[in-house]
Amino acid sequence: MKSLALLSLCGLFAICTAQRSPFEPLWPDGPGKKVTPQEPSRELEKILSNIDPDRIRHTITKLVSFGTRHTLSSQTDPNRGTGAARDWIASEMQTYADASHGRMKISTPSYIQEPDGDRVLFPVRISDVVATLEGSVEPNRVYVVSGHYDNRVSDPLNFMDDAPGADDDASGVAVSMELARVMASHKPDATIMFVAVAGEEQGLYGSQHLADLMKNTSTDVQGMFDNDIVGSPVGDDGHSDPFIIRMFSSGIPPTATFDEVTRIADLGGENDSPSRELSRFMAEVAQNHATKMRVQSIWRPDRFLRSGDHIPFLENGFPALRFTEPNENFAHQHQDIRVEDGKQFGDLIEFVDFEYVSRVAKVNGAGLWSLANAPGVPRGATILADTLGNNSTFTWTDDPNAHSYEIVWRPTDQAFWTHAIPVGKVTSATVMLSKDNVNFGIRAVGKNGLKSPAAFPVPSSSE
Known part of the structure; x- marks a missing residue:
């Protein structure tokens, strides 16, 4: 049976209505930690x-x-x-x-x-x-x-x-x-x-x-x-x-x-x-x-x-x-x-x-x-697409050489991943972040802390 990690962030989309520059990012700090460069061992x-x-x-x-x-x-x-x-x-x-x-x-x-x-x-x-x-x-x-x-x-x-x-x-x-x-x-x-x-x-x-x-x-x-x-x-x-x-x-x-x-x-x-x-x-x-x-x-x-x-x-x-x-x-x-x-x-x-x-x-x-x-790129990465909602659910195939996994995301107008959400040694996870608004990836993490490139999840049904 697939385990399920549930991650939430209250008020993620509550954007301040005060006047702002048209070039100021609308995105508040989202779930997970900021992605930082991976230091050499x-x-x-x-x-x-x-x-x-x-x-x-x-x-x-x-x-x-x-x-x-x-x-x-x-x-x-x-x-x-x-x-x-x-x-x-x-x-x-x-x-x-x-x-x-x-x-x-x-x-x-x-x-x-x-x-x-x-x-x-x-x-x-x-x-x-x-x-x-x-x-x-x-x-x-x-x-x-x-x-x-x-x-x-x-x-x-x-x-x-x-x-x-x-x-x-x-x-x-x-x-x-x-x-x-x-x-x-x-x-x-x-x-x-x-x-x-x-x-x-x-x-x-x-x-x-x-x-x-x-x-x-x-x-x-x-x-x-x-x-x-x-x-x-x-x-x-x-x-x-x-x-x-x-x-x-x-x-x-x-x-x-x-x-x-x-x-x-x-x-x-x-x-x-x-x-x-x-x-x-x-x-x-x-x-x-x-x-x-x-x-x-x-x-x-x-x-x-x-x-x-x-x-x-x-x-x-x-x-x-x-x-x-x-x-x-x-x-x-x-x-x-x-x-x-x-x-x-x-x-x-x-x-x-x-x-x-x-x-x-x-x-x-x-x-x-x-x-x-690092572990290889996760295989079989999918995003659940058979129901509407503001959460996003993912599944992937477990890699025995992976110690854990991360869900990474970025606003669609950004070139690089901005946030990473550790989800542990699981094969599915749900985040309270809408797939309408950001792009997601799944990456594996080794015991040594090294991370794989991300896999882009493709739509699937829950059946």
Whole structure:
């Protein structure tokens, strides 16, 4: 039998009739406690403190040294081309795995991509490099962090000329690899995959292959982070925001049918997709003294009409986010190396800020570790919808790894959760707060106090 927690707040909607500014919030303090940032644990602080800008410099320098990492470049030359880069990444990841006492495994899932009539001229092997750190409690629950190791110059078919690809995207690969290095000796509850994908510039081929594999094997991917162009806070106008990283998240899932989209709109849930809940989670756990960063939440799947390696994960139904530096310099992306009118073009390593990349890695690390050591997102979250009333009743499926649960809520015009109501180790709860006026979520809390992203409850009847 489901237990029932009843929470009340007398006079919640008794709004003062005195004259007020039209911009003053109408909401009084509601039930529960104010949501506050989740502070890093001692172990997480230790992990983040071990992220080393010099190691990141070494990784990016080595990737640049391969001359080009274009998808169509050589896969047999030991010193130049995509094959040399792939083999070095796998070898380096293996040295990290050696410190894991068998918990971290290295793999290179691959397939042959046939000519596509656009950016693949001949059959080419697409190979991702994956370091999997198996969870000690829930190995089947998975989180992924990724960057792409391929690159290009101005002509996407030019696979001969030098293409350093320092920012786009050796910086993102360095984030994945550095996190693999510092986390290899630790034991997360859930599984973390540290990935360098191929074929992004030719059509997101490597990430598509990996996302499809995970979908086809029913892998429970509860979060994916794509780091693409995270090497510098300085834009093409010289403006710098060294303590900000942009975080893009999708609203209505691309997998939603027309009827599902209509239903989401009817519920006012356009801003409560699994990816948006993941981004809210990141805003709570990744902005603190340990990262020294602010996360700029942007409510769209990617930069305007652009895409990245998180898109195939979204299209396979997985929550996914993209991280990108705050001010892009387009002279340093997809450009032949040259000087025009005194301006340097090309994705050169001299434009990378290694301290900044290390802080981006800390943002990712704070999110990954907090996710992997909290319970998973509650399943089966529903809100009772067969009767009218000013109370709201919720149910969900119990997770044996959850110590308790919280109901979170926010006014519908607010981006982030404002209040959390602890309800204990129960599978249903009622709050005296109308579902007409706010958005709700259910999140699990572990014995360690770490909290999951919220689940958006869908309507159900009492039968």
